[in-house]
Amino acid sequence: MTKPPYDPGAEGARMGFADAMSYGDYLHLDGVLAQQHPLSDAHDEMLFIIQHQTSELWMKLALHELQAARSALCAGQTPAMFKMLARVSRIFEQLNSAWDVLRTMTPADYTRFRAALGPSSGFQSHQYRMIEFILGNRNPNMLRPHEHVPEQHALLRAELAQPSFYDEVNRYLFQALDGHTDHLPPPDLTAPHALNPDIQARWLQVYADTDTHWTLYELAEKLVDLEDYFRRWRFNHVTTVERVIGFKRGTGGTAGVDYLRRMLSVELFPELWTLRGDL
Numbered sequence: 001m002t003k004p005p006y007d008p009g010a011e012g013a014r015m016g017f018a019d020a021m022s023y024g025d026y027l028h029l030d031g032v033l034a035q036q037h038p039l040s041d042a043h044d045e046m047l048f049i050i051q052h053q054t055s056e057l058w059m060k061l062a063l064h065e066l067q068a069a070r071s072a073l074c075a076g077q078t079p080a081m082f083k084m085l086a087r088v089s090r091i092f093e094q095l096n097s098a099w100d101v102l103r104t105m106t107p108a109d110y111t112r113f114r115a116a117l118g119p120s121s122g123f124q125s126h127q128y129r130m131i132e133f134i135l136g137n138r139n140p141n142m143l144r145p146h147e148h149v150p151e152q153h154a155l156l157r158a159e160l161a162q163p164s165f166y167d168e169v170n171r172y173l174f175q176a177l178d179g180h181t182d183h184l185p186p187p188d189l190t191a192p193h194a195l196n197p198d199i200q201a202r203w204l205q206v207y208a209d210t211d212t213h214w215t216l217y218e219l220a221e222k223l224v225d226l227e228d229y230f231r232r233w234r235f236n237h238v239t240t241v242e243r244v245i246g247f248k249r250g251t252g253g254t255a256g257v258d259y260l261r262r263m264l265s266v267e268l269f270p271e272l273w274t275l276r277g278d279l
């Protein structure tokens with residue numbers, strides 16, 4: 001006679017949720033799992049949708065951490081900030097690994113549903129643009145694709161109107177080294193951060209004597225780590241794009257691979273990279 005199947009309920013596992021909060025209730029899974037709506041009957045469109053939706057969820061968490069990291073820095077809570085920055089790097093690591101799943105989609109698979117995407121593109125991701133803005137790659141020209149959603153447009157505009165996270169880091173640097181911020185170059189709120197020799201000179205001071213400036217050194221390396229992962233994301237993206245659509249124009253209207261290659265040359269924290277040649 002076969003044994004009766006194992007019953008965790010007999011050992012106390014809760015089995016009834018008619019009047020209690022369940023896993024799906026807490027996570028609102030009925031909502032989340034009802035939001036995949038392929039527009040074609042191509043098999044791989046589900047992969048494409050889920051890949052982007054999960055990326056957007058991770059970006060939501062990255063933004064949550066980055067906003068809190070900036071607040072923690074301004075409140076002098078550096079250990080809490082370090083923890084959040086480390087988490088953002090791990091999120092990018094997660095996003096980087098995810099490309100391996102998407103790469104199982106061949107050009108022939110993608111061609112079956114690409115036309116259904118119309119003019120939509122990741123270029124219009126407001127969360128991605130917000131991450132770029134917070135880190136200091138601020139470009140007011142990138143606001144326009146968001147005009148059609150006034151709430152998101154307003155949030156992105158508000159971000160451009162305040163110092164970036166990296167601007168705040170540099171304020172902290174000057175305060176710590178000089179005892180004041182009189183010589184801190186005012187952030188240009190209308191353009192991507194450009195390398196500044198005064199900022200670089202102070203970071204060089206930190207790297208030249210790491211024992212004395214340990215917290216600043218740790219902060220700098222956390223930023224380099226973050227940018228390292230971000231660069232890998234850009235590289236994985238452009239490589240996947242070349243692999244899937246070659247040199248076709250993007251649905252967003254840019255040149256496609258040529259546009260994304262140009263973005264590979266963006267340096268978020270240029271002083272931290274350039275000073276390495278002076279050590």
Ligand code: HEM
Nearest residue numbers: 055121122123125128241244245250251252253254256263
């Ligand atoms: C087969 C997969 C993919 C292809 C062929 C592709 C293609 C492209 C192209 C051609 C662009 C340039 C803008 C345009 O003209 O459309 C772009 C931008 C973008 N894509 Fe993708 N993409 C893919 C997957 C993804 C994934 C999985 C994400 C994750 C969220 C993503 C996020 C973005 C973002 C954020 C941009 C703007 C980048 C910037 O402005 O620097 N893409 N993509």
Ligand SMILES: N[C@@H](CC(=O)c1ccccc1NC=O)C(=O)O
Nearest residue numbers: 117120121122123249250251252
């Ligand atoms: N720009 C892509 C389309 C694309 O990848 C896309 C379209 C809609 C939603 C997200 C997308 N992902 C990244 O750009 C293309 O030109 O094929």
